[in-house]
Amino acid sequence: xxxxSTSSPPPENAPGESLWSKSYRKFMRDxxxxxxxxxxxxxxxxxxxVWLGLWAGNWSELGEEGFLGMTREHWFGTxxxxxxxxxxxxxxxKTAFEVGxxxxxxxxxxxxxxxxxxxxxxxxxxxxxxxxxxxxxxxIPFYLxxxxxxxxxxxxxxxxxxxxxxxxxxxxxxxxxxxVIKIRNLEYIQAAHAIGVxxxxxxxxxxxxxTFHILLVQGTxxxxxxxxxxxxxxxxxxxxxxxxxxxxxxxxxxxxxxxGHFGNFLAASGFLFFLVIAFNMFADALQDxxxxxxxxx
Amino acid sequence: xxxxxxxIRKLLYSIPLLFGVTLIAFxxxxxxxxxxxxxxxxxxxxxxxxxxxxxxxxxDKPFLQRYGMFLKEVFTFDFGNSISSGEEVTDILKRxxxxxxxxxxxxxxxxxxxxxxLALMAAYHRGRFWDKFVMVFAVVGMSVSYLMxxxxxxxxxxxxxxxxxxxxxxxxxxxxxxxxxxxxxIAYYYWYYYWLxxxxxxxxxxxxxxxxxxxxxxxxxxxxxxxxYVRTAKAYGIGNATIMVKxxxxxxxxxxxxxxxxxxxxxxxxxxLVLEKFFGIPGVGLVTYDAITNGDLPVVxxxxxxxxILYVFALILTDIVYKLIDPRISYSK
Numbered sequence: 104x105x106x107x108s109t110s111s112p113p114p115e116n117a118p119g120e121s122l123w124s125k126s127y128r129k130f131m132r133d134x135x136x137x138x139x140x141x142x143x144x145x146x147x148x149x150x151x152x153v154w155l156g157l158w159a160g161n162w163s164e165l166g167e168e169g170f171l172g173m174t175r176e177h178w179f180g181t182x183x184x185x186x187x188x189x190x191x192x193x194x195x196x197k198t199a200f201e202v203g204x205x206x207x208x209x210x211x212x213x214x215x216x217x218x219x220x221x222x223x224x225x226x227x228x229x230x231x232x233x234x235x236x237x238x239x240x241x242x243i244p245f246y247l248x249x250x251x252x253x254x255x256x257x258x259x260x261x262x263x264x265x266x267x268x269x270x271x272x273x274x275x276x277x278x279x280x281x282x283v284i285k286i287r288n289l290e291y292i293q294a295a296h297a298i299g300v301x302x303x304x305x306x307x308x309x310x311x312x313x314t315f316h317i318l319l320v321q322g323t324x325x326x327x328x329x330x331x332x333x334x335x336x337x338x339x340x341x342x343x344x345x346x347x348x349x350x351x352x353x354x355x356x357x358x359x360x361x362x363g364h365f366g367n368f369l370a371a372s373g374f375l376f377f378l379v380i381a382f383n384m385f386a387d388a389l390q391d392x393x394x395x396x397x398x399x400x
Numbered sequence: 401x402x403x404x405x406x407x408i409r410k411l412l413y414s415i416p417l418l419f420g421v422t423l424i425a426f427x428x429x430x431x432x433x434x435x436x437x438x439x440x441x442x443x444x445x446x447x448x449x450x451x452x453x454x455x456x457x458x459x460d461k462p463f464l465q466r467y468g469m470f471l472k473e474v475f476t477f478d479f480g481n482s483i484s485s486g487e488e489v490t491d492i493l494k495r496x497x498x499x500x501x502x503x504x505x506x507x508x509x510x511x512x513x514x515x516x517x518l519a520l521m522a523a524y525h526r527g528r529f530w531d532k533f534v535m536v537f538a539v540v541g542m543s544v545s546y547l548m549x550x551x552x553x554x555x556x557x558x559x560x561x562x563x564x565x566x567x568x569x570x571x572x573x574x575x576x577x578x579x580x581x582x583x584x585x586i587a588y589y590y591w592y593y594y595w596l597x598x599x600x601x602x603x604x605x606x607x608x609x610x611x612x613x614x615x616x617x618x619x620x621x622x623x624x625x626x627x628x629y630v631r632t633a634k635a636y637g638i639g640n641a642t643i644m645v646k647x648x649x650x651x652x653x654x655x656x657x658x659x660x661x662x663x664x665x666x667x668x669x670x671x672x673l674v675l676e677k678f679f680g681i682p683g684v685g686l687v688t689y690d691a692i693t694n695g696d697l698p699v700v701x702x703x704x705x706x707x708x709i710l711y712v713f714a715l716i717l718t719d720i721v722y723k724l725i726d727p728r729i730s731y732s733k
């Protein structure tokens with residue numbers, strides 16, 4: 104993370120400067136946003152380390168003593184099976200990023216593509232069908248929809264991911280569609296039409312790049328949504344089946360806390376809380392920095 | 401009369417949506433769903449018995465015909481019997497929906513009213529201390545997991561590690577000695593225990609919903625504040641508070657009402673799985689939770705379908721309410 108030099112700020116509206124570099128400068132001036140990004144970055148490094156097997160590989164190792172208090176060796180104590188809670192929380196970071204990234208990337212791509220198509224073909228049957236599709240998705244309560252998908256995909260560990268992707272794309276689609284309806288009436292699109300550019304080329308070459316700022320923000324929102332939903336779904340028995348996640352730890356902690364052992368609860372909720380709040384603040388800062396209406400004035 | 405026509409037209413427009421919602425529910429849960437034969441017959445069934453049950457449940461029929469059977473279930477409101485308890489699903493819903501409603505209603509009202517109040521305050525002090533103060537709390541509220549809040553509130557309010565003011569779990573159920581008590585005695589009993597059991601879940605729900613509500617309402621109100629009529633009103637010397645409540649809030653009502661009405665079906669029927677499971681409240685949420693963990697398909701099917709259909713009706717209702725609160729909307733479109 105490099106801070107742009109503050110000694111000689113570049114002129115506000117340098118000619119030929121792209122909206123992206125303006126956004127970048129605006130984002131870098133947002134102290135909360137940068138701090139949030141640093142926290143997210145640290146989490147990402149932790150997750151990457153777990154994935155590469157650098158640390159927390161011992162999360163499933165059974166210790167000799169359960170429910171140890173906080174010691175120097177076990178920062179958050181041990182759980183009922185004597186497993187080190189801190190290592191489990193670290194390993195859970197990887198699960199959280201896995202779920203978050205898979206869901207955020209896939210649902211944003213689907214939402215962005217369908218939204219662009221619906222917006223471009225606004226008023227035709229294609230638009231109607233896509234609107235109908237997300238209308239139906241929105242009508243079914245999320246957790247029950249996941250349960251329904253789990254019924255249909257009985258036995259696969261990816262029911263949760265599929266269900267989240269199948270629901271999270273709708274909000275992105277709705278927003279992108281609205282934006283594309285505005286964009287497609289601009290002159291440069293009409294010009295592209297006039298010289299005979301194919302509709303699909305117009306959509307992907309000339310329209311989609313102008314919705315990237317929406318996709319970026321929606322992606323971060325989906326990421327947060329996925330991590331938070333994972334916790335609830337795991338509690339409902341629909342989420343992570345093998346491996347460890349903050350959801351499995353929180354579900355475990357329900358019995359622990361009534362017996363006075365708070366290690367699991369504190370570790371899982373602390374890890375979860377700081378990642379989600381950092382991501383929320385990052386999303387806010389990103390939204391402020393990339394909104395073309397706010398940059399230009 | 402005009403409103404009625406409008407409502408009927410909206411209802412007709414929503415048919416594709418109803419069709420789609422039932423189609424999704426059917427495809428996921430019935431067509432690709434689990435085979436219920438062995439749940440009905442047990443493990444040691446003969447081939448003839450299995451075939452007969454297959455015929456009864458329609459497993460040997462094509463997709464469209466089975467979808468037709470499903471639609472018939474929906475229209476006659478007859479979803480069959482629960483697998484785990486054998487009770488009729490309709491009876492289960494009749495018993496549990498009022499409970500869920502009673503649990504969810506206080507939190508629903510409080511979180512919306514408080515959300516609008518806080519949003520008005522934040523928008524009024526836009527960019528200054530109170531705005532930032534409220535919005536920081538909103539982000540914190542949005543960032544905590546529901547499960548975490550429920551656990552924390554239970555420890556704090558209901559166990560000896562905290563205040564220990566409320567019971568950990570349970571629901572109003574008058575003991576037998578109240579069988580021949582007078583009306584007021586029973587009413588008092590219900591009233592007292594209702595609040596005893598509902599307070600902690602309500603606090604937890606309000607805490608979780610408030611952040612989202614406040615942010616949403618603030619965004620709506622701030623957008624409205626940027627409009628020209630607000631400047632004009634200020635130029636005329638109308639006080640800030642009057643502008644806020646009389647003009648801005650009134651004009652911001654459409655998105656606010658939409659949000660409130662659309663979340664109603666989830667309050668009425670979907671219940672709250674986590675909350676009800678956690679506090680042992682015998683509402684739709686708890687029944688659904690058990691149904692999900694036991695693979696009790698008919699119950700989940702009924703809850704999903706009913707909520708989805710109610711949601712479609714809530715959408716129609718918002719259209720009608722728009723018309724009532726905003727005279728600029730015409731019937732013709």
